Amino acid sequence: MAQALELTENVEMYLKYIYLLSQRSGGPAKTGEISEHLRVAPSSVTEMLEKLQDEGLAKHQKYQGASLTKKGRDVAVKILRRHCTMEYFLAQALGVPEGRYHDEACEMEHVLSEDTAQRLRKLVKQPETCPDCYDLEKLHCSYLVGKR
Structure with missing residues (x-):
């Protein structure tokens, strides 16, 4: 019997980008x-x-x-929502500059528990529409533009 694929950071990144690219194009994400x-x-x-x-x-x-x-979509949406939550927290609560909060959120999205993410969402009053707010071209939550 084959071993199940572990949801490593690498696997999560693939799922996240397949989701984002598919959302943008309205079709399959190209290799x-x-x-x-x-x-x-x-x-x-x-x-x-x-x-x-x-x-x-x-x-x-x-x-x-x-x-x-x-x-796969369910997993990708959870990952992306955690990413947006971390961006919100870093930008809004900690004042991390725009040039850094995406990269740092990208690292943290893979280790943040769903319980902690939910608590952070309440703390920073993150919009319920996240992660549909994610801007693939700018690589961050579109709600953060002009918020600081």
Whole structure:
């Protein structure tokens, strides 16, 4: 029996970017776009997409790209919501500059428990529409623009 794919930081980053790229395009996320955003070789993307498909997290068609299953979307939305929560906390509560809060939130999103994230959301009064607010071009929650 094959061992289940562990939700490592790497796996979470793939799920997050497949979700964001699919949301932006309205269709499957292209291998080249995923490769570009994650700064990995296209062959590495293809390999991971096959693993995600085997785990029921994504659907991958060669030359067509990848889309997330419901299970994959649920995981991606949780990750992205934690990311937005951390950006909100870093920017609003701690005053971390715009040039840094994205990178730091990206590191923290993978280790933050859902309970702690929920407490932080209440503390910073994060809008319920997060993570639909995430701006892929600017790489941060669009609600943070002009908030400080």
